[in-house]
Amino acid sequence: MDSMSFPAAVPGRSPLRADRLSNGLKVVVQEVHTSSLVSVWCWYRVGSRDEVPGRTGVSHWVEHMNFKGTTNIPREQMKGIVERFGGMWNGYTWIDQTTYLETAGRAALDQMLFIEAERMAHGLYEPADCESERTVIISELQGGENDPDQLLDTEVTATAFRAHPYRHPTIGWLTDLRSMTRDDLYGHYRRFYIPNNATLVVVGDVDADDVLRRAERHFASIPAGADPERIRTAEPPQVGERRVVIERPGTTGYLKAVFHAPSATDDDFFPMLVLDAILTGAKGVNMWSSFRGAPPQRRARLYTSVVERGLASMVSGAIIPTAEPYLYTLSFTAMEGVPLAAVEQAALEEIERVRTAGVEPGEIARAKRQLRARFVFENDSVTNIAHQLGYFETIAGPHYFPALQRCVDTVTPEQVWDVARRRLGAATRTVGWFRPVEPR
Amino acid sequence: MTPATASGLSPVRASLDNGAVLIVQEASATPAVSINATFFAGSLYEPDHLTGLAYLTGRVIDRGTERRDADAIAEELDDRGVSLRVVTTRHTMTLSCTCLTEDFEDVLAIVTDVARRPTFPDAELAKRRAESINAVRQDEDNPAVRAVETLSELLYGREHPYGRRAKGSIETLERIDREAIAGFHAHHVRPAVLSLVVVGDVEAGRAIDRASAELEGWTGAPAGPVVVPPPATAAVRRLCRNSMPGKTQSDIAYGFTTISRLDPRHYAYWMMNNILGQFGLGGRLADNIRERQGMAYYAFSSFDPTFGEGPLVVRAGVDPNNVERAIEAIDFEVGQLGEMGPTPVEVEETRAYLIGSISRLLETNSSIAVFLQSCEQFGLGLDYDRRLPGLLEAVTIDEIRAAATDVLHPDRAAVAIAGPDVTDGAQP
Numbered sequence: 001m002d003s004m005s006f007p008a009a010v011p012g013r014s015p016l017r018a019d020r021l022s023n024g025l026k027v028v029v030q031e032v033h034t035s036s037l038v039s040v041w042c043w044y045r046v047g048s049r050d051e052v053p054g055r056t057g058v059s060h061w062v063e064h065m066n067f068k069g070t071t072n073i074p075r076e077q078m079k080g081i082v083e084r085f086g087g088m089w090n091g092y093t094w095i096d097q098t099t100y101l102e103t104a105g106r107a108a109l110d111q112m113l114f115i116e117a118e119r120m121a122h123g124l125y126e127p128a129d130c131e132s133e134r135t136v137i138i139s140e141l142q143g144g145e146n147d148p149d150q151l152l153d154t155e156v157t158a159t160a161f162r163a164h165p166y167r168h169p170t171i172g173w174l175t176d177l178r179s180m181t182r183d184d185l186y187g188h189y190r191r192f193y194i195p196n197n198a199t200l201v202v203v204g205d206v207d208a209d210d211v212l213r214r215a216e217r218h219f220a221s222i223p224a225g226a227d228p229e230r231i232r233t234a235e236p237p238q239v240g241e242r243r244v245v246i247e248r249p250g251t252t253g254y255l256k257a258v259f260h261a262p263s264a265t266d267d268d269f270f271p272m273l274v275l276d277a278i279l280t281g282a283k284g285v286n287m288w289s290s291f292r293g294a295p296p297q298r299r300a301r302l303y304t305s306v307v308e309r310g311l312a313s314m315v316s317g318a319i320i321p322t323a324e325p326y327l328y329t330l331s332f333t334a335m336e337g338v339p340l341a342a343v344e345q346a347a348l349e350e351i352e353r354v355r356t357a358g359v360e361p362g363e364i365a366r367a368k369r370q371l372r373a374r375f376v377f378e379n380d381s382v383t384n385i386a387h388q389l390g391y392f393e394t395i396a397g398p399h400y401f402p403a404l405q406r407c408v409d410t411v412t413p414e415q416v417w418d419v420a421r422r423r424l425g426a427a428t429r430t431v432g433w434f435r436p437v438e439p440r
Numbered sequence: 441m442t443p444a445t446a447s448g449l450s451p452v453r454a455s456l457d458n459g460a461v462l463i464v465q466e467a468s469a470t471p472a473v474s475i476n477a478t479f480f481a482g483s484l485y486e487p488d489h490l491t492g493l494a495y496l497t498g499r500v501i502d503r504g505t506e507r508r509d510a511d512a513i514a515e516e517l518d519d520r521g522v523s524l525r526v527v528t529t530r531h532t533m534t535l536s537c538t539c540l541t542e543d544f545e546d547v548l549a550i551v552t553d554v555a556r557r558p559t560f561p562d563a564e565l566a567k568r569r570a571e572s573i574n575a576v577r578q579d580e581d582n583p584a585v586r587a588v589e590t591l592s593e594l595l596y597g598r599e600h601p602y603g604r605r606a607k608g609s610i611e612t613l614e615r616i617d618r619e620a621i622a623g624f625h626a627h628h629v630r631p632a633v634l635s636l637v638v639v640g641d642v643e644a645g646r647a648i649d650r651a652s653a654e655l656e657g658w659t660g661a662p663a664g665p666v667v668v669p670p671p672a673t674a675a676v677r678r679l680c681r682n683s684m685p686g687k688t689q690s691d692i693a694y695g696f697t698t699i700s701r702l703d704p705r706h707y708a709y710w711m712m713n714n715i716l717g718q719f720g721l722g723g724r725l726a727d728n729i730r731e732r733q734g735m736a737y738y739a740f741s742s743f744d745p746t747f748g749e750g751p752l753v754v755r756a757g758v759d760p761n762n763v764e765r766a767i768e769a770i771d772f773e774v775g776q777l778g779e780m781g782p783t784p785v786e787v788e789e790t791r792a793y794l795i796g797s798i799s800r801l802l803e804t805n806s807s808i809a810v811f812l813q814s815c816e817q818f819g820l821g822l823d824y825d826r827r828l829p830g831l832l833e834a835v836t837i838d839e840i841r842a843a844a845t846d847v848l849h850p851d852r853a854a855v856a857i858a859g860p861d862v863t864d865g866a867q868p
Contacts, residue, residue, distance in 0.1 A: 034469035036799055067721075079720030080789055086796015105799060132734030135759075140737035142688040143757045146583050249686030251581040252574065282521060296523050298514030310567055313574040336574050366519055373472075373521025373540050380470045380538075381803045436581075439685035 016389070017208040018398050019215075023224040024196025027215045028389050028398065029208040032382050038204030039103040039386040040112040042119065043394045046192035047096045048170040049324070050231060055180060057172015058188045060093040061137055065185055066100065066193075067091070068129045071122035073115065075129070081111050089115075094287070095166050096323040097394045098192075103383045106205045110214060116200065117218040120193050123186075130182040138178075141171045148434045149254050149331065152246055156256045156432035157327065159244045164235040166326055194225030199393045203386035235260070235325065242430040250436030253334035255312075255343050257351075258430050259423055261328040264321035264396045268423065270407045271415040272319050272328060277367035278359050278416070279351075280317030280330065284374030285404065287320060288387040296370055301363075302330065305350040311335055311343045323395040328423070340433045351424050358417035371408050448826045449802065451812055452644040454652070458659055459632030462651050463812050463822075464644040467805055473544045473640030474805035475537055475551055478813050480666065481628035482531040484601045490616055492608015494628075496565075496572055497621050498526040498533050501629075503564035506557040508550070510564055516550055524551065530602060531666065531747060532817075533629065538806055541641040545650050548638070552654035555629060560621050573610050583858040586682045587693035588753065590856035594678045595697050595751055596671045602748060603671075630660025635816040639805040668748030671697045674852045682858040690760045690859025694770050695753040696847050701745040701818050707831050708839035709743060709847075713752060714790045715782045715840070716773065716848075717741025724773045725754060733769065735762050752847060760860050771850040778848030781841030795829045 017029040046059050069075030082089050087104025100119060102112040144150045154169045161167030171177075200219070202211045238260060262268035273285070281297025295316075297303045302315045314333040320326060334343050379385050392401040451465040486493035502524055503510040517524055520543045527534045535555055539547040579585040589605055596603030607613075636655075638647045674697070699705055717723040721730060722740035729739035739756040754774070758766045782790075802808050802825060815824045 032469075034467075035803060037803060083720060083793040084789060084796070086793055086798065086800060088797070088800060103800060103803075105796060132732070135734040136730055136737055139689065139735065139758060142759065143737055145688045146691075148581070249684075251577040281518070293525065294523050296518045296521050299518040308567070310570060313571040333574065333578070335570060336577055369519060370521035373543075376470055376472050376540060377521075377538050380472065380805065383803070 016398070016402070017212070019212055021195065021216060021220055023220060023222055025215070025219050026199040026393065027212060028199060028201045028393060029206065029211045030203040030385060030389060031206060031208055032203055032385065033205050035382070036105050036205050037103060037382050038106045038109050038112070038202065038206055039101060039382040040109070040116060041099055041101045041201040041386045041390045042116040043097055043099045043199045043201065043390040044192055045096070045197050045394055046098050046228070047094050048168060049095050049165045050192065050228070051165055051168065052231065054176055055184055055188070056168040056176045057137070057170070058180060058184055059098055060170050060172065061133065061177070061180065062185055062189050063091050063093045063098050064133050064137060065125055065130065065189070066119045066123055068126070068133070069124045070118035071124065073118050075124070081115060082108060085111070087112070093170055095170060095326065097391070099390060101383070101386070109206065109211070113214055113218045117222065120195065120198060120219070121222045123189055123193070125182060125186045125189065127182045130185055134177060137171065138174065141174060141177065144171065148248065148250050148252070148436070149333070152254050152256055152432050152434040153329070155244050155246060156258055156430055159242050159432070160258050160260070160327055160430040161235055163233050164324070165231055166324070191225075191228045195219060195222050196224045197228060199390055201386045201390040201393070203389065204382040238428045241426050244430070244432045246432070246434045247437050248434070249439040250434065252336070253340045253436055254434040255332040255334060255340050255347070256432040257330045257344070257347060258327045260428055261319055261326050261423070263323060263325050264392070264400065266325070268419050269321065270411050271419040272423065273371065274364060274367045274408065274411045275354070275359075275416050275420055276317045276319045276328065277370050278363045279354070280315055282367060282370035282374050283318070284371070284378040285321055286378035286384060286388055287391065289378055289384055299366065301350050301354065302347060306332060306343060306346045309346065311338050311346050321392070321395060340435060344431060351420070354417075354420045355424060358420075359413060361413055364411070364413050364416060368408055368411070372405060375405055449808065449812070449822070451822050452648065453822055454648050456631065456652060456655060458655065459663060460634040460636060460655050461816060462648050463635065463637045463816060464642070464647045465637075465639040465808055465812060466642065466644050467639055467808065468641050470805070471541045471641050472538055472805060473541055473638060473642050474809045475539070475548060476534060476637045476806070476809035476813055477536070477551055477555055478532050478534040478635050478817070479555070479629050480531060480633035480663070481533040481624075482529045483604065483606045484530050484668065485628050486624065488599070489612065490608070490620055491604050491612045492572065493616055493620060493624050494528045494533060495607045496569060496613060496616055497624050498528040499568040499572055500560055500565050500621065501526060501558045501625070502535070502554045503568065504559045504561045505553045506559060507553055510561065513550060513554065516546070520547060522547055524554070528606065530606065536806070536809070544640070544642055544647075548650055549654055552651070555634075556655070556658050558625060560618050560625070562618055565618055565621065569613055569616070572607060572613050576607050576610055576613065579607065583684055583687055583689070583691040584757070586684065586858035587691040587856045588755075590680050590682060590858065591693035591695055591753060591854055592751070594680055594854035594856060595674075595695060600669060600671060602668075602750075627661070631655055631658045632660055632663040635813060637809045637812045637816070639808045639812070666747045671749055674854065677851050677853055677855070679855045680857070682856070683861050684859055685861070687860045689757050690763050690857055692756045692758065692763065692766055692770070693753055693856045694767070694853055695751045696853060697749045698743065698752045698847055699745055700747060700749055702747070703745070705839070705843055706745060707835045708843040709745070711787065711790050711794065711832070711835055712777070712782070712840045712843040713741055713743035714794060715786045716777055717754060719786075719790055719793060724777065725756070725770065728769050728773055729756055729766055733765070735759070735766055735769070760862050763857055763859070767855060771853075774848045774853065775850045777844045781844055782837065784837060787837045787840060791832055791835070795832050798825060798828055
């Protein structure tokens with residue numbers, strides 16, 4: 001076992017322990033003793049970017065299958081193991097990663113590790129279960145399509161990318177969901193669910209040495225596998241504006257303007273994070289919890305220039321840390337009676353003002369204060385801290401998360417202006433409209 | 441200072457002369473403080489012809505005070521990374537936010553100023569009214585909202601405060617003027633119906649002193665009893681379909697009226713609902729509809745008791761062609777639990793789950809604040825987190841069976857469906 005210590009993930013905590021078992025499994029432990037809870041997350045470097053045409057959505061479907069029983073946990077007993085300790089469990093799949101979590105009292109630690117070890121090595125994938133989950137996932141997809149904003153997001157993302165697999169939705173295209181087979185699922189599971197492609201994160205009322213011993217006991221017998229082959233392609237530069245217009249029955253218009261964003265490890269990432277805070281208010285960087293509810297945004301540029309002018313009832317921005325360059329997304333809900341063209345014009349004019357004249361030092365200072373506060377708020381529980389450790393370990397390595405604040409602090413007004421000029425131009429944007437029409 | 445949740449909560453409570461109640465829980469897990477100011481000023485208190493009055497009051501209350509204009513409030517909150525949320529329910533209006541410890545006193549001053557001295561400028565009212573109308577229009581296009589709102593109407597009737605849309609209608613929102621909003625605020629947002637909860641990295645005595653100073657000199661009518669008319673007794677099944685062309689999935693909302701939160705049968709109902717539609721992925725309902733039949737991504741039930749007889753609501757989102765089959769499955773599970781009651785294993789699993797989950801309920805400052813508000817509103821006591829396991833331990837299988845027998849009758853259910861007509865197909 002290779003052992004390393006890092007600075008505490010959150011100021012004031014004990015040092016972060018990071019180890020690697022002989023089979024390649026990374027284990028990250030943070031002791032937090034403010035409650036009796038423990039949160040266990042098992043992360044896999046597999047997401048929709050690892051999917052080829054015809055099998056889009058396979059990572060997400062595999063995630064669903066991994067709640068349907070293992071060799072040593074009959075399907076009907078998956079439910080109840082953590083619940084008996086009052087625990088919660090869940091999982092999600094996104095473009096770079098798939099993750100599973102349990103949070104419960106410390107007495108359930110062994111059960112949580114047992115479930116994750118079983119999930120890594122012994123999934124059943126009964127054919128009948130694969131079939132019944134096909135329709136569950138199609139229901140999930142169609143429920144999402146009921147939301148015009150989500151429908152528009154899918155279409156705009158698919159339009160913004162030409163080559164990179166980030167273009168297809170994590171849930172997959174309906175046609176692929178209808179045609180994929182049990183063997184497609186099981187093959188994907190076996191390729192990517194290996195200890196040398198995973199990170200186990202444990203945060204809470206634990207002793208780090210004890211956790212490492214238990215992790216060894218539960219996971220060390222799982223053999224390493226061949227490193228999964230990855231799709232290697234870079235999105236070619238966009239050379240002109242792209243547009244997509246959806247017309248469907250509805251009551252409300254929605255607008256999205258998306259731009260190609262830097263990856264989490266790109267030098268442009270933190271200037272973009274500050275720029276987003278100036279444009280739409282700081283959200284923080286926790287996908288699990290920070291994008292719920294409105295950010296502090298009433299002095300934000302696009303709020304004052306679009307919402308306060310009565311053109312839209314809502315604006316939001318999203319710059320999400322990703323392994324490879326993804327998208328910076330601006331979303332607006334048009335006010336009743338306001339043409340989408342008017343919302344778009346006001347939004348793009350404000351962006352042009354930033355590109356032409358830069359931002360004020362006071363705006364930079366406010367954005368940094370907001371981000372500092374959000375980094376505190378989004379690490380308010382063992383569940384959230386564990387999420388952040390695993391998320392950033394998966395896309396950027398162990399040093400990234402503890403350094404977030406320092407990276408924000410060093411951003412300069414010139415850097416923010418520079419990324420606005422280079423990244424928010426007309427030729428590299430994709431604009432999407434959802435225009436509601438009367439039902440036929 | 442000791443962690444809040446290591447050995448139960450230890451809140452400090454104070455009552456002011458004007459009737460306001462202050463509750464502070466010290467918690468040092470993060471250098472942050474959550475503030476939750478709740479008034480009994482929900483939609484229950486608005487006149488029938490001005491539905492949405494409480495909601496719109498909440499939308500504009502933080503857009504200018506006698507001491508700060510809207511820009512100043514925006515500046516002071518944004519500069520500290522604080523989002524002030526104002527949420528209006530049937531019974532309450534809540535102003536809540538989380539701030540850094542260093543900003544606590546300044547942010548507390550803003551929150552109390554907003555609650556106490558709003559000016560409701562005409563220009564702000566016009567903007568927030570337009571946004572509220574937009575929100576109503578978005579709801580009209582949302583099958584889940586349409587199904588749940590229709591179910592509330594079926595269960596309670598449009599004349600009952602639980603049967604009306606909390607946001608009001610476009611017609612009533614357009615009718616609400618500044619005078620109505622200022623009047624609603626003056627009558628209902630007052631210290632005698634305020635409970636102010638502070639949780640976080642703050643010394644309790646200091647927080648109470650600061651809050652007392654901010655609320656000093658604010659007066660108003662004393663608190664009165666919360667009166668909710670009983671819903672009409674349901675003797676027959678009721679069903680309503682909302683056609684929503686262009687949607688791909690149908691939402692089903694299916695339910696009953698139940699009991700008040702203050703009813704001693706509360707814990708038996710809570711456990712019954714957990715067995716029906718919560719435990720694991722969604723109790724018996726998800727086992728049937730999602731796991732065995734693969735019909736829905738979500739199928740669950742929620743139990744929402746409050747001062748009046750709140751609802752038990754079953755929800756599922758299904759392919760339009762599967763609506764009837766899904767309702768049959770709901771009828772089956774509801775009927776089975778109603779007739780046969782739970783199994784001993786289900787009762788013990790649910791009991792262990794609910795007792796064990798209390799520590800998760802109290803994991804964050806904001807969730808502790810919500811918990812303490814509930815304790816205060818329903819008179820549960822400051823030691824409720826420690827008494828709750830015993831209350832759940834005391835529930836017998838016969839009491840859960842009786843709760844199920846009392847309420848779970850498919851022939852008396854209300855059923856609301858919102859989605860595309862079957863002839864639309866799943867792909868419009």
